[in-house]
Amino acid sequence: MTAHVKILLHAMFKEVAGQREILQEISADSTLRDMLNTLARKYGKEFNSIIDPKTGQVNLDTLVMVNGKSIRKPDFQLEDNDVVMITVPVGGG
């Protein structure tokens, strides 16, 4: 059984992938790590360093939000119709 997630790419992730939005098919038991690994295999570069090898979690200079909520642990279980945003933490005005 498969599911679909919508991946929204911002900043350098969008630039490297050459697109803003990807509709990704995933298997029903896919985790965030599985999805990030797929992106890393396909696009490399920026996508290789989303997970910090020291902590095993999402790098602090990266923001991965699932349905608008920041997710740090890559074993997060994705569900059908999830919206995953990959971006950078920026503040200001």
Next chain:
Amino acid sequence: MVWNRKIAYINLSTRKIIRKPVPKTMRQLYLGGRGIDMYLLYNHVKPKIDPLSPENVLFIGAGLLGGIPCLGAGRCDVAAKSPVTGGVGDSNVGGFFGAELRFAGFDHLVVTGKSKKTVYIWVQDGEIEVRDAADLWGKDTVETQTAIRQNHGDEDIKSLVIGVAGENLVRFANVRTGMKNSGGRTGMGCVMGSKNLKAVAARGTMNLEFAKPEKLLDYCKEMNDMIISTRWARAQSRWGTMIIFSNTNTTGLIRTKNFQLNLLEDGQDLEPENIDRYSIGTAGCYGCVVHCRHRYVLKDGPYAPFFDEGPEYTSLGAFGTMVNVKKLETVLAANHLVNKYGLDTLETGGLIAWAMELYEKGIINDKMTGGLKLNWGNEEALFELIHQIAMREGFGNVLANGFRDAIAKIGKGSGYYAIQVKGMSNLHSDERPTPSFALGIATATRGSDHLRSRPAVDMYGLPEEFLQELYGGPVSSDYTSYDGKSRMIWWQERLYAVTDSIGICKFQTVFCAVHAPKWNEFSKLIQLATGMKFSKSQLMQIGERIYTLERMFNLREGFTRKDDKLPERYFKEPTPLGLPIAKGKKIDRKKFEIMLDEYYALHGWSKNGVPTKKALVKLGLDKEPTHMI
């Protein structure tokens, strides 16, 4: 030593100029920049004066670290009683002016009285003159700077200037330096205009005598290398603060059509990469390796051809989402117009968006607007109204005194639709899904304001044990939660007060990233630059002292707990759009009041938001005003 730059008192009525050293005690209590400006504000501005009278005093202060080659350390603080709020007037501007003022021998200027003729202040290598500005009056903010350079025959002069809006006493006129840098908020350009002061120009060749220059250089390089190695700095150096738009407009955290929607549908043209169509490169401020603003050229369209810098995220909201404009070119042209006139982009966009909603609801009509069709997205009306505000013409003159005055003039329940706190407009962020941000804008000492305390960190979902260590107490990692958010605001307020007092850029501290420089790095930089030692807790206490003094100024002007509020719409109208986490959100009034109680308690203030005697004694503020300088 570097901390021993002078303070100059310049009386524009009498032309008398007095120079004094800045006492070391002042540094130990307030550092410099905003900190010393706030001390001066509380001590030199008499209670209840008219902000546009000669009794108001203008303070210009460079940061204690101004001139060091890292962290954007060229910032300058400009303060006075605000003609927008009637409370603390204070604006912090980047660029190069703050550093140049130090090179010219001064850290602080105190400008009193009012000149009979239009003048500018000329500061050069320890000397100060008040000069005639007849040939500068009427020029825009860039023309003014160019003319000053040409008059003196020196391309390296840095000036802090006002545009025509400041001359016309538009209450939210700003001060500007360079192509883009603005001391935007609280109407400091209006105060300059009220004194017939067109500009303050500086040129300096005096050495800054650092305590440990070689070690300081090494540490600055370490700071710069660390900053530029981060992904967020690389993103900001590529797209500037426009990059924020992608995140907030996706989630539903951006005010649209004034306050009716919380994201701009079909707003793809405002996405940050579209600046590439017009960009010819990027530029940075003094001592900055990030370079977060684009230099852009528009060859076609209204007011083209022109060159400008930016736009900041603020302008994407002010002249984009809030007025329902979906064309980047229109935003760039409006950004250019307010820059030339010297208007606060947030106040201008906030007022125009409000007027458009009033027009839609029939509260104002063509008769009141002088025929201006204030329909959503009408770019011709947008440009015309910016012009009218700056020139105080037509309906623009109704808006030129800011929200309070315009609400009183228009009446008919128009105040309900105004997104403002303490008379000052809000950034176009929609804080209904984020209680921490909401508390920040409600309590900020200079009116609705994201730069006094915004905890962008709240959005990152960091582990709660990590947040507890950072903030010194429990804080929820859920940005929609109210738990611990008062603590978050309290911590950020103190950090930003110190940041503004040492004269560095907020983007390069814990605004974007938790591991950016903060207390310990500040402490080391101050020691290497000045020889003065401050522990982390001492710096935090200085932040608390500055913020409490600002609070005391506002209380003296009549502000109370009832002014620490949100627009009613935050409590009544749920967000209609966005991802599920942001949709259907409004602020819970009861939880908000609890959060406010907690916030006061953390500061050591009473339930009414008044600092207790104990808190004042602890901070050494119980005898203010002390008139030490």
